[in-house]
Amino acid sequence: MRQRLLTVWLIGGLVFLYAPIALVVATSFNAAPLMTVWSGASLRWYVQLWHSPALMEAAARSLGIAAASASLATLLGGAAGIALGRAGAFRGRGLFEGLVAIPLILPDLLIGLALLLLFIALEALTGWPAGRGVLTIILAHATASLAFVAVTVRARLAGFDEALEHAAADLGATPLVVLRRITIPLIAPALAAGWLLAFTLSLDDVVIASFTGGPGATTLPMAIFSSLRLGPTPVLNALATIILALVAGLLLAAWKLAPVAARGARD
C-alpha cells in the first residue's frame, strides 16, 4: 500500500518533469504557431529556423565554444583530478580542494561577474586578453566546468589500487610513461564522460557568457534568452527540440561510458 503510494508519487513527479517538454516538442511540429490549437503536422518552423541566419550563426559559434571549453576543462580537470586522487597529502591540499569545489556550486552570476573583472584587470596589466569575446567565454566555461571533470576522475581513481602505478614505476617506467600507459587509460571513461558534461553545460549557459563575452560574440543561449524576453516564437520550439535531441544523445553516450567506470571499479 505504502509502496504503491510512492510509485504513484514518482509517476506524478515524472509527468511534472516531462509534460512541459513533450508540449514543446509537439508544438514544434504543429503547423499553427500555438500550443493550444493543432492544425496538422508540419516542418515549417524547422525550415524557418534554417533560414534564420542570426540563430544559425550563434549556434555554430556556441558549438565551437562548447567543444573548445570542454576540451580545456577535460585537460585541466583531469590534471586536478589526478592530483587529488594520486598526489597524497600535498601542501595546501585543503585550499586546493576548496578552489576546485567552489565553481561547482556558485551561482553563474558570481562566476561570470568575477571572471569578467579578472579579464579586465588582466588586460589593464598585461594587454592580454585583448577585449572580450569567444576566447574569454571559452576560458570562463572551462573554469566553470573543470570541477565536474575533476570530481569524476577522482572518483574513478579511488576505485583503482595505486599499486598499479607503483609496479610500473618499480619496473622502470618514467612518471610520464606511467601517466600515459597506466593512469590515463584507467581514467579514460571518466575523461570522456566529463567532456560530455562540460560540453552540455557550455551549450546551456546564458549568464557566464553574457558577462564574459563581448560584442559580436553572441552565443545561442544568449540569442534565445533575448528573444524569449520579447515572447516565445514557434521557431524557438523547433530549436529547443533539436537541442533536446542532441543533449539526449550525448547523455546516453555518457551513460554508456559511466557503467564501464562502475564495472572497472569493482574488478
Add this chain to the structure above:
Amino acid sequence: MRWLLGLSWAWLLLFVAAPAAILAGIGLLSPAETVPPLALPIGLGGYGGLADPFYLRALLGSLAVAAATALLCLVLGYPMALAIARSAHRRLLLLLVMLPFWSGILLRLIAWIGIFRDEGLINAALRGIGLAPLALLHTDAAMMVGLVYCYLPFMILPVEARLAAADGRLEMAAADLGARPWQVFRRITWPLSLPGVRAGLALVFIPVSGEYVIPDLLGAPGTPLIGRVIWDEFFQSADWPQATALATALLAAMLAAAALLRGR
C-alpha cells in the same frame, strides 16, 4: 605528477582565487564615469550601500525564495527518491530524472512560458470551460514553479544515492521488532538519508539564491531579488562597486549556508 599539480594550482589561483579577491576588492572603490567605471579613494565603497533597505530586502528576499525552493524540492523529491531507490529499474529511472536536467534551462523555460502566458495552455483551458483568464506569467507563483521544476533533480539525485546505499535490512529488522511504518521511517530511513538531504538542500539553495534567468523570464518584474539587482547595478547603472559588494555579500551568505548544512 608535479607538473600536473603545478598546472592545476596555476589555473585555480589565476581563475578562481584571483577573481574572488578582485571581486571583494572592487567593492571598496567608488563608481566613476570612466572606463572601467572605477575611482579611488579606497573606502567603504559599495559595502556602505549594503545597509540600504532596498538591497537588504533583495538579499533577504532571494534567500527566502531559495529556502522555499529547497523545501518544496525536498517535499516533492524525497518520495520520488525513495521510490527510485526501492525500484528494480533504478538506473533507467535515474536517467529519466537526469534527462530534463540536461536538456537545457531555456528549453524548459520556453515550455513554461507557453503554459503560463495570456494566450497559453492554462488560459485556453480556462476559456474553454467559460472562466475568465488569469495573468499567470510574470508572477511569483510562476517563478516558484519554474525554480522547483528546474532544480528538482538536484534534490532527487543526492537523496536517492544515500537511500540506495543504505542497508535495507535495518528497516526490515525494525519492522520485525514491531516498529510501525511511520516509526521505521522516522527512526531509520530518514536519519540514514540525512547526509543526502543536506547535500540536496545545499545544491538547490545555493544556486537559486543567485538565480537570474528564471526570475527574469517567469517572475514578477517588481520583486527585488539579489541576482537581478546585481545584474542591473552592473549593466544598467554601471555601479561596479555596488554590484561587487552585493555579490561579495551574497557569496559570504552562501558560504555560511554551505558550512551550516555541512557542519551539523
